[in-house]
Amino acid sequence: MKYSAKVMDHFANPRNVGTIENADGVGEVGNPACGDIMRFYISVRDGRIEDVKFQTFGCGAAIAVSSMISEMARGKTLEEASRISNRDVADALDGLPANKLHCSNLGADALQAAIRDYYARNGDSAKRRAEMPPVLEERRQEPCKCPYCDIEVPRGAPFCKKCGAKI
Amino acid sequence: MPSIEPPAPHRDESSPHVPTSGPGASPKQVNPMTQDRIYMDHVAAAPLLPEVLDAMMPYFREHFGNPSSMHGVGEKAEEALTQARRQVAELIHARSPGEIVFTSCGTESNNFALKGVALAYQNKGRHIVVSSVEHFSIMHAVKTLEKMGFQITHLPVDGTGRVDPDEVDRAITPQTILVSVMHGNNEVGTLQPIAEIGRITRAKGVLLHTDAVATAGVIPVDVEALQADLLSLSANAFYGPKGAAALYIRKGVRIHPLLDGGIQENGRRAGTENVPAIVGMGVAAEIALREMDNRIAWARKLQKRLQEGILERIPHVVLLGHPVDRLPQIVSVLVEYVEGESMLLFLDMENIQIASGSACISRSLKVSHVMLAMGIDAALAQGSLLFSLGKDNTEEQVDRVLEVLPPIVQRLRDMSPLYKKAARTFRSSADAGTAGPDPRRS
Numbered sequence: 185m186k187y188s189a190k191v192m193d194h195f196a197n198p199r200n201v202g203t204i205e206n207a208d209g210v211g212e213v214g215n216p217a218c219g220d221i222m223r224f225y226i227s228v229r230d231g232r233i234e235d236v237k238f239q240t241f242g243c244g245a246a247i248a249v250s251s252m253i254s255e256m257a258r259g260k261t262l263e264e265a266s267r268i269s270n271r272d273v274a275d276a277l278d279g280l281p282a283n284k285l286h287c288s289n290l291g292a293d294a295l296q297a298a299i300r301d302y303y304a305r306n307g308d309s310a311k312r313r314a315e316m317p318p319v320l321e322e323r324r325q326e327p328c329k330c331p332y333c334d335i336e337v338p339r340g341a342p343f344c345k346k347c348g349a350k351i
Numbered sequence: 352m353p354s355i356e357p358p359a360p361h362r363d364e365s366s367p368h369v370p371t372s373g374p375g376a377s378p379k380q381v382n383p384m385t386q387d388r389i390y391m392d393h394v395a396a397a398p399l400l401p402e403v404l405d406a407m408m409p410y411f412r413e414h415f416g417n418p419s420s421m422h423g424v425g426e427k428a429e430e431a432l433t434q435a436r437r438q439v440a441e442l443i444h445a446r447s448p449g450e451i452v453f454t455s456c457g458t459e460s461n462n463f464a465l466k467g468v469a470l471a472y473q474n475k476g477r478h479i480v481v482s483s484v485e486h487f488s489i490m491h492a493v494k495t496l497e498k499m500g501f502q503i504t505h506l507p508v509d510g511t512g513r514v515d516p517d518e519v520d521r522a523i524t525p526q527t528i529l530v531s532v533m534h535g536n537n538e539v540g541t542l543q544p545i546a547e548i549g550r551i552t553r554a555k556g557v558l559l560h561t562d563a564v565a566t567a568g569v570i571p572v573d574v575e576a577l578q579a580d581l582l583s584l585s586a587n588a589f590y591g592p593k594g595a596a597a598l599y600i601r602k603g604v605r606i607h608p609l610l611d612g613g614i615q616e617n618g619r620r621a622g623t624e625n626v627p628a629i630v631g632m633g634v635a636a637e638i639a640l641r642e643m644d645n646r647i648a649w650a651r652k653l654q655k656r657l658q659e660g661i662l663e664r665i666p667h668v669v670l671l672g673h674p675v676d677r678l679p680q681i682v683s684v685l686v687e688y689v690e691g692e693s694m695l696l697f698l699d700m701e702n703i704q705i706a707s708g709s710a711c712i713s714r715s716l717k718v719s720h721v722m723l724a725m726g727i728d729a730a731l732a733q734g735s736l737l738f739s740l741g742k743d744n745t746e747e748q749v750d751r752v753l754e755v756l757p758p759i760v761q762r763l764r765d766m767s768p769l770y771k772k773a774a775r776t777f778r779s780s781a782d783a784g785t786a787g788p789d790p791r792r793s
Contacts, residue, residue, distance in 0.1 A: 195693070196696075196697075198766065203771075216733060219690060219710045221769065223768040240766055241688065241767040241770075243690055243692035244693050244696045246690075247693060247766065
């Protein structure tokens, strides 16, 4: 088996699967053609993530990643949760196969999308947006990585300049 | 109607040749096919027949000689090659054993056919026609030829994966030297109209190659009936060893060797022959020919049971491939709203081993080009499951798959955001009385 025991455990017994009615933030990343979609729901209380649920379409790695980050995020402040990186999730799972590190490891992106959604929501949205942790904006600027050779490529680049693979 | 019995099973007792200690020792010396394991991935690899292994063993031991040697030990190996060549020629109804060249694998046979013919006939023309559902060993070989200045035409296929012979006719130009269309597809099982294509290529004086790796030794293959000038086949497809394959090259067809060196294989493939594996291929070919009718009838019976069971028990599943002209051992389906690898992992936990064309399985993370060529949406292709049945699979095993698979699919669908969205549509379309979603892009 090419996955770690931890990945297999989170894949076979995923934590926090489901949806939250009237969630405070919802975020979705991925697309079905590339194989993975993750949708995260959060409820927030006093600046902390009180509950988190997810739905995922994807491979074993994608399901395990979703489950792991849902556990990591629960109870954290929004600022702390925003700082969880995809790399942190992979490390917590005792690693992922190289070719899955970037394509299926979207949990942090999905969680951050849900947190951004929380700040963008109505009511006192302007005030909330001002409170948004700067890390979320920084994260949005981070470059993409080629899934095949692991080098940085500019966002929106049609192919990797090193290996020539279409992205 | 006579009842269909399973073909002769693998012998139960372990082979005396398997080491019990040291490197290569097998901890469990029982027949892999009779354990609890349910193996339905025979297009990837098939178990070796025990009688084939028995026939191979002397060529690792006392008859280890080099067929090119002048002495008795070499002669013994040479005789074995001659016999295997005859056995393989008979399997595909070649007129002469001299038309068989042994290679190391199906990929080599395909590369040899395309590059060898391209180089030998480049002064006649530099245009080659292939289908768009070929194995990578064809698809990537023509990419290399394209870089060398050859022109390549990729023929489209219909929704069942079939090439239209009229398209072949239209694609051929005065520059065309070779048409290569596979006999049977390893991912969806669709059989191509090779005999019809062969009539066209023969009439136009163009060579025809067919990749019969998925079909030779499985269903009847007759190079005369197909009018093929070159044909690739591999031993492992019919329970022979890995490391042995062949290219049929019709007498009179010129070919440039891929490997330069000695004059083995009549100067067409240099390098000392893999005698034990070739002996195994010969014996496996002879047994395949003898047992073919039984094996086909058994595979058809299991195929019907499996595909009908899946379609009946799991909603929103699409059966792939041609409805009639399809390999008997292949059941290829698309399960909507879930991804193939996660289904495979859950099945593996239940000791059921199958394959999938999902992007997440392939190391390149790309969806199967075969399904894309058939017009299947990339998202839907992610839910691919590929069962390839073998002669030792049983009806009980099929029933076990049918019992285990539906809850796995349901579990993953319950986790899938796509299913939740689609579930609303099902309700409204059920009210309207419309059929399920169409797999094709509109």
